[in-house]
Amino acid sequence: MKKLIGFHKKYNPANLHRQPIKFVVDNEKNIVKYIQYFYWFAAIVMCYQLLFFKY
Numbered sequence: 001m002k003k004l005i006g007f008h009k010k011y012n013p014a015n016l017h018r019q020p021i022k023f024v025v026d027n028e029k030n031i032v033k034y035i036q037y038f039y040w041f042a043a044i045v046m047c048y049q050l051l052f053f054k055y
């Protein structure tokens with residue numbers, strides 16, 4: 001995510017005000033936070049399945 005935003009800030013500053021680039025730049029922390037939540041939720045679900053649904 002940092003590489004994507006860094007690229008746009010360095011090579012594409014004229015279009016930072018346009019969507020969807022503006023949305024991503026403005027909400028970088030929230031996007032990273034939700035990706036992390038999804039990652040941990042998926043890990044917990046997989047662990048739960050391994051523990052309780054053995055075949």
